[in-house]
Amino acid sequence: MKWDEFFVTGDPLIYGAMVSIVLVSLAILVGLTYFKKWGYLWREWLTTVDHKKIGVMYILAALIMLFRGGVDAVMMRAQTSMPDMKFLDGQHYNEIFTTHGVIMILFMAMPFIFGLMNVIIPLQIGARDVAFPRLNAISFWLFFAGAMLFNISFVIGGSPDAGWSAYFPLAGIEFSPHVGNNYYSLALQISGIGTLMTGLNFIVTIMKMRAPGMTLMKMPMFTWSVLITSVIIIFAFPVLTVALLLMMFDRQFGTQFFTMQNGGMDMLWANLFWVWGHPEVYIVVLPAFGIFSEIISTFAKKNLYGYKSMVISMLVISGLSFLVWAHHFYTMGQGAMVNGFFSITTMAIAVPTGVKIFNWLFTLHKGRIEFTTPMLYSLAFIPIFTIGGVTGVMLAMASADYQYHNTMFLVAHFHYVLIPGTVFAVIAGFHYWFPKVFGFRLNERRGKTAFWFIIISFNVTFFPLFFLGLQGMTRRMYTYSEETGFGPLNMLSMVGAIGLTIGFILLVYNIYWSTRYEPRDTTGDPWDGRSLEWSMPSPVPVYNFAVVPEITKRDEFWFAKQEGKSLSDKKIEKIHMPSNSGKPFILGIAFFFLGFFVVFSWWTPAIVAGIAVLLTMAAMSFDRDDGYYIPVEEVVQSEKRLRGERV
Amino acid sequence: MKKRGPLLALFFGLTMLLSGCSSLTVLDPKGPAARTLSDTIIFSILMMVGVLAVVYILYVYMLVKYRAKKSNEGYVPPHEEGSTKLEITWTVIPIIIVLILSVVTVRTTMAVENVPEGYENQEPLVIYASSSNWKWHFSYPEQGIETVNYVNLPTHRPVEFRMYSFGPITSLWIPQLAGQKYAMSDMVTKINLVADVPGSYMGKNANFNGEGFAHMNFEALAMSQAEFDEWVQDVKNNEGELTEAEFDKLLETPHVGRMSFASTHLSFSPPPEEGHHHSGSTEKENGNQEHQDNKEKFPEPSSTDEDEAEFDFDPNVHPDDPTPVDPGDESTHHEGH
Structure with a gap:
């Protein structure tokens, strides 16, 4: 392989990206050395098994990926903003819509959700960490290795270009001979292992580590949503892993599972992909429902309306999510009966989702609604997501879908579901739980400015796409002629995309501003919250709960506050904590290189990296570190300090 | 409501805009x-x-x-299960x-x-629509002619499109006549439609299939049966026959303009069997193994006319060139906007 095949060449945008990557990396290295932070970085972050820090790293990675995917999105909108635009060529456009989809779903939405899960779930159920802290670190580093592997593809070797759904035979070696789709199959396999382990970890954590007295039906709604999501993960992700493995074999080892010759079946890939792909939508949307439930109930100053039907509807949604995958290809020609079945199961999902919407509305009923930033995002979610929901029902109708399929109408629909559903939720959750982790709130006024930018620009960007779809504009077109009449609405959408960009920059600026100027919160409960995480001081100490509270009802902390009773006035005992470990990080690096070498089919280095992976795992299994104890005096001291008393 | 104002304005604005100009x-x-x-x-x-x-x-x-306001300060919301x-x-x-x-x-x-109501008794006109790279081939077995990147249809007669692909999955879509359906390499799918208004309609591939996807448009022209017959006769008289060598070359070419032939490729490169069908051979000629397997069932054409086909316009479109004028857009003029 020649060097000019190894590095992507010939595009000034990509040269610019290369230069900026090198400069940023150098700046980080120099900065760490100058400020003597290498030891701090290694001890406090790279080797940590603390669920809160792992959560923070997930969210940080997700924010970076949000901007990477966002740049892709703005470039797409710029290229289609006018007829016959010459900003990008066809190949480049195909690469960025592929990476936009993969990054936003798998490396932005999921890690953001996982980050919030990691930070909050143990705190909500009264646990000191997740069930398997070291496995949790492995999950994070495998996700990170996968994400980095996927991201270097655009400067080294070329990005995947067959769409985020990578349909065969287009994604096969015959029609996509360069390494882009190898990156796809390997990066997603590596991060997928991490995701699967996160699912297992959280099921065990929630089932086994709840505070005494917290029965399943006394759990906060976010915990419920994460439990159900974790179950979906362990059923759905193995399907993706198998499909990606078959893809890798087809592309690199000459098998014929999805090819055009020798009995390969292209639609087998589509089926496997969507058997995972549709539940995946609920993996990112159900925790979002949980977050909204927490926030709406907190700021309506009321308990969640219809708790039991909220839980049941999530269970129904999770079951139905596995019965609807064929609605992604009604147009495959499987006949009216099959399509009819999948139409009905798909529309049926609207029923439990509708139940949730009405329960949220009735949580507001007779409440006293405070319009804080997290609440604004949650309230904006309801009307906007409902548009996504009703257009989903329209798309579910197989006959009508013959006219919507693959058009901008579909694109508009899923952005109307995923952005209010997932993105607003993680932003709302981010603002809501930020003080819990860092000890100060994000500035409300600046947060609200960013909110209005985002909310209005979102609608300006995506509402026109419904009409473009009905005009016959298909998705993934890198250009169109003036005669099509698609120009004006695409331009409007571009204006919205600029607004969204400004909104997200304001949001990040607010983090910087608040870090410097926002007053510190000493109460630990700045929002007057209801669930257990607010009973602790902020930032939460490493051991979380000095004493594990006893639970008698839902919203225990809320009622304790009303009755003026403390949840933590029991005797403090020494606390057992897991030790840090560098091995998860090393395993992540080994997996990254294994993936990288396999992408390029460089077998000797790949075998070396594979051995490194196995050795690290072996070393881990012989690890006899049983953790350590925090002595009583230390706990007492830090509790006093964190609660603002003089030591 | 402060909050809904801008959104509502936007929705109304859009509605006006849309009803106004397109x-x-x-x-x-x-x-x-x-x-x-x-x-x-x-x-x-x-x-x-x-x-x-x-x-x-x-x-x-x-x-x-x-909402929280001065007047309800101190109000404690009730607990509601x-x-x-x-x-x-x-x-x-x-x-x-x-x-x-x-x-x-x-x-x-x-x-x-199914065949649209009221047209069940008529025998449908069968058109095989196959895609290769970024173009569409339309074969009329009944008439013995073939076109590339345009399709002519008689009005008031049921048409049965049978689709398959010489490569990645594509999707045949003529939105003003019927919904879309995939064309795949290993099976034949069907669209039943009738055009009851003569006119020129936009047709396209709706499913992403690689670099030239954005240019994969065609014109669907609906005309009276008499005009259609006249056109068929015209193609038969004036166009050359499609040879296997020429077809193979055509399959390789990424983009072409319109073409017409006085024979179809179905005889030497037949469509895959309906439904899935598998074979163990690794022979590979015309892209798809199954097309080869079915070859024997269709006899070779008796005449071996090697005349060059005539191109209707520029045969080699490059994806980076400005978009060729979309023939479908003539529909807007036709409909008198």
Whole structure:
């Protein structure tokens, strides 16, 4: 392989990206050395098994990926903003819509959700960490290795270009001979292992580590949503892993599972992909429902309306999510009966989702609604997501879908579901739980400015796409002629995309501003919250709960506050904590290189990296570190300090 | 409400804009299949606007009435577990809506999958539509002619498109005549449609299939049976026959303009069998093994005319060149906007 095949060449945008990557990396290295932070970085972050820090790293990675995917999105909108635009060529456009989809779903939405899960779930159920802290670190580093592997593809070797759904035979070696789709199959396999382990970890954590007295039906709604999501993960992700493995074999080892010759079946890939792909939508949307439930109930100053039907509807949604995958290809020609079945199961999902919407509305009923930033995002979610929901029902109708399929109408629909559903939720959750982790709130006024930018620009960007779809504009077109009449609405959408960009920059600026100027919160409960995480001081100490509270009802902390009773006035005992470990990080690096070498089919280095992976795992299994104890005096001291008393 | 203002303004603005200057192709049907779909879409929009209205009215009511304000300071919201009666209501009503939509969906799906009502007794005109790279081949076995990147149809006669692909999955879509369906390499799918208004309609591939995807458009021209017969005769008299060598070369070419031939490729490169069919051989000639397997069943054409085909216009379009004028857009002129 020649060097000019190894590095992507010939595009000034990509040269610019290369230069900026090198400069940023150098700046980080120099900065760490100058400020003597290498030891701090290694001890406090790279080797940590603390669920809160792992959560923070997930969210940080997700924010970076949000901007990477966002740049892709703005470039797409710029290229289609006018007829016959010459900003990008066809190949480049195909690469960025592929990476936009993969990054936003798998490396932005999921890690953001996982980050919030990691930070909050143990705190909500009264646990000191997740069930398997070291496995949790492995999950994070495998996700990170996968994400980095996927991201270097655009400067080294070329990005995947067959769409985020990578349909065969287009994604096969015959029609996509360069390494882009190898990156796809390997990066997603590596991060997928991490995701699967996160699912297992959280099921065990929630089932086994709840505070005494917290029965399943006394759990906060976010915990419920994460439990159900974790179950979906362990059923759905193995399907993706198998499909990606078959893809890798087809592309690199000459098998014929999805090819055009020798009995390969292209639609087998589509089926496997969507058997995972549709539940995946609920993996990112159900925790979002949980977050909204927490926030709406907190700021309506009321308990969640219809708790039991909220839980049941999530269970129904999770079951139905596995019965609807064929609605992604009604147009495959499987006949009216099959399509009819999948139409009905798909529309049926609207029923439990509708139940949730009405329960949220009735949580507001007779409440006293405070319009804080997290609440604004949650309230904006309801009307906007409902548009996504009703257009989903329209798309579910197989006959009508013959006219919507693959058009901008579909694109508009899923952005109307995923952005209010997932993105607003993680932003709302981010603002809501930020003080819990860092000890100060994000500035409300600046947060609200960013909110209005985002909310209005979102609608300006995506509402026109419904009409473009009905005009016959298909998705993934890198250009169109003036005669099509698609120009004006695409331009409007571009204006919205600029607004969204400004909104997200304001949001990040607010983090910087608040870090410097926002007053510190000493109460630990700045929002007057209801669930257990607010009973602790902020930032939460490493051991979380000095004493594990006893639970008698839902919203225990809320009622304790009303009755003026403390949840933590029991005797403090020494606390057992897991030790840090560098091995998860090393395993992540080994997996990254294994993936990288396999992408390029460089077998000797790949075998070396594979051995490194196995050795690290072996070393881990012989690890006899049983953790350590925090002595009583230390706990007492830090509790006093964190609660603002003089030591 | 401060909050809904900008959104509502936006929605109204858009509606005005859209009704003002451009028509929505999908809602402007020119045949019974597309009309069924258009009616279904409009019905579902009306139904969904009803749902939206209920949610929005409740939403605005809750936000206006129960927002925190000076006058209700000190008010402690009550503890409410829920209400079985209400919760059953908002489960049952959506179930009824879903049931209604399910019936509509199943009926209309059946309707558009079959030959449109009223045309069942006519023998359909069969057109094989196959895709290769970024072009469409239309073979008329009955007439013994073939076209590339344009398709002519007689009006008021059922047409049965049989689709397959010489490469990645594509999707044949003529929005004003019928919904789309995939063309795949290992099976044949069908679209039944009738054009009942003569005119030129935009046709395209709707499924992403690589670099030249954005240029994969064609014109579907609906004309009276007499005009259609005249056109067929014209092609037969004036165009050359399609040879296997020429077809193979054509398959390799990424983009071409319009072409017409006085024979079809079906005889030497037949479509895959209906449904899935597998073979163990690794021979590979015309892209698809199964096309090769079926070869024997169709006899070679007796005449071996090697005349060059005539191109209607520029045969080699490059993806980076400005988009070729979309023939489908003539429909807008035709419809007299």
